[in-house]
Amino acid sequence: MTIKNSDTIAAIATPRGNAGVGVIRVSGSGTSNIMRRLSSARLEPRTATLTGIIDHQQHLIDQVLLIFFPAPHSFTGEDVLEIQGHGGTVVLDMLLEHVLSLGCRQARAGEFSERAFLNGKIDLAQAEAIADVIESQTRSAVRGAMRSLQGDFSKAIHQLVDNLIHLRMLAEAHMDFPDEEIDEIPSMEFEQKLIALQRELNKLHEIANQGNLLRDGFHLVLAGRPNAGKSSLLNVLTKNDTAIVSDQAGTTRDIIRDRLDLDGIVIDVTDTAGLRKTTDVIESEGVRRARKELAKADRVLLLIDEAEYDRDVRDELLEYIADETPVTILRNKIDLVEKKSKVISEGDQCEIMLSVKTGTGLDLMFQHLREVTSAESLPEGVFTARRRHIEALQKAKNALSNAAQNLSPVVQLELLAEDCRQAQNSLNEITGEFSSEDLLGRIFSSFCIGK
Ligand SMILES: Nc1nc2c(ncn2[C@@H]2O[C@H](COP(=O)(O)OP(=O)(O)OP(=O)(O)O)[C@@H](O)[C@H]2O)c(=O)[nH]1
Ligand SMILES: [Mg+2]
Structure with a gap:
């Protein structure tokens, strides 16, 4: 999934209000064109350049720092320009209006992260972790979200998926040789591999549950x-x-x-x-x-x-x-x-x-x-997880339980392979490798503009 020749988007990436600095982000194939029209300064990649921004009536809007991140080495994987201006609501609105008039459109909520995902810079769990870092209410939640963002959660998922593929291949290889005697199917091997997989999956499910607590908090009611x-x-x-x-x-x-x-x-x-x-x-x-x-x-x-x-x-x-x-x-x-x-x-x-x-x-x-609340026993490596992730892990667990039932009295290869496939799809939903457009739309639209 790559977006080629995408249109160019811009948005204010910092919160509204008065602050020392405010940032506008621009991303897409028209970025360098906008850059040239914005300022005559020659921009070195990833180097801050101080310049004035002049509007169409030749008024100075603001004195800003421009930083250009050429594709693919940018957050979205596209050409990205960051404009660091003064952090006032009106001056940033004026700057954004000017940038939009040079040939781009206002970004939708979460569109920068969505592009980073579509261009393979981050997976879905990592994109969600960005939102989680920003919304974290405690220090532990920040650390947990940073672990997800660094890919700890995704790595654990990939490892499980690799093992599932291995088991599926084993089942499918036996299916391809139907003439072989049924008792030649190494049911012990299937069973051992399946048990090891279930153990890993249970462990991940437990960590994700704790990670969800870190993110969503614990609801205590006094009555x-x-x-x-x-x-x-x-x-x-x-x-x-x-x-x-x-x-x-x-x-x-x-x-x-x-x-x-x-x-x-x-x-x-x-x-x-x-x-x-x-x-x-x-x-x-x-x-x-x-x-x-x-x-x-x-x-x-x-x-x-x-x-x-x-x-x-x-x-x-x-x-x-x-x-x-x-x-x-x-x-x-x-x-x-x-x-x-x-x-x-x-x-x-x-x-x-x-x-x-x-x-x-x-x-x-x-x-x-x-x-x-398990606040006391929160293990070191917990990463934040969302309800959606927990549900996907639960679905994968159910599929593996079904698979275990298809091992005896005789190994039912087709059913076993199908259960593994379903478990794999559920896990891939977490990282976004198997997700509907609808789900992606829902996730990214819950982000804020400029993210
Ligand atoms: N002696 C004593 N009084 C208490 C204790 N806890 C609460 N109170 C008193 O009990 C009264 C009721 O306390 P609240 O906290 O308003 O009780 P509540 O359950 O919120 O009551 P409602 O809102 O009316 O349902 C107050 O006068 C409190 O000071 C306690 O441990 N010892
Ligand atoms: Mg009361």
Whole structure:
């Protein structure tokens, strides 16, 4: 996939607002022509040249630095010109208008990255990593996205694809010799190779899951009866005075969101209206919204006033939460009943006795959060991954599970080869070697202009 004789595009690559420097990018086959009309200065490749830019009425628009990157050694793989002007909104608009009048058009969102992809400078996972570096909310997320951009994720995918091709070739070679006895098919060899592939794929899937957490963050929802201390906890978690705290039951009605950085993992915390049966129209709407948030949670922190706590109260509140959603029960306000903080674990169930107000037991809660968000155990080489990548890896895993079923009692070569082919296609979707135009369009249009 190469784009030859593409039209020429231009866009402001820096954010709007006032800054010392603002950058306009130009890319495409007409770039050198535009360059000549823009300035009489002779440009050496990849060397900054200071020059004035004069408009059609002979007014000086701005004093700029021009840098020319001849194809193919540029970000897009085409001729690229970077214009570094002063970073004011109006002056950059004037500069861009002038550049556009010299024979190019405004770039669409993500079009520079799309060209870099189409010209083979980067693959799809790397193009997405550029957007992820820019949008990263924590230092770990930046490091993870940079690893993807450097190609760590893509390399792991390619390695898997190579092994899959090898297995397919083995199956297809046997298919080409149908006269051979069936028991001559080395089923052991197939099985060993398949198991090794599944192991690698599982490992990558696990890393990608952690990488997705790095990118998208972890959704924590605070829930409980009115007055349980949810808003107090939100304020403590985020070290902000975001939510109103009062001893009136039913203070919070709207959804309140804030975020915190827990050892490199972004945690989106949502405070909700107290859960109770009510005839108040506004409060019922609050409870309806709370339920909606509960349905999206990665984990719920369910606060219960220790003075009210018993199994019935707990089970009644758990009714609001789907069975598959992980829940931690926080038995709050132990200061009022003079109990000690502690963690009570029973299988998957975890209850923590604490006081949000006095701070007793908060350390136990933070430690627990580190464990459940895997912030603590984030391994070194994690690269950011998107939901789309995880889904593709899951599809590849399913295809290999099917393949494993086609090994016994006899090896079914056609089916095995077909499953491998499907796994290969799913993996290639990640790097963009097997992707529909529609998917590419959706990915790149979510980028911003100038990227
Ligand atoms: N003694 C004590 N009081 C607490 C504790 N945590 C919260 N409170 C108090 O309990 C009251 C209710 O706290 P909020 O944080 O507003 O409770 P909420 O769950 O958000 O309540 P709603 O928004 O009404 O659903 C406030 O007066 C808090 O100061 C605690 O650990 N100990
Ligand atoms: Mg509240």
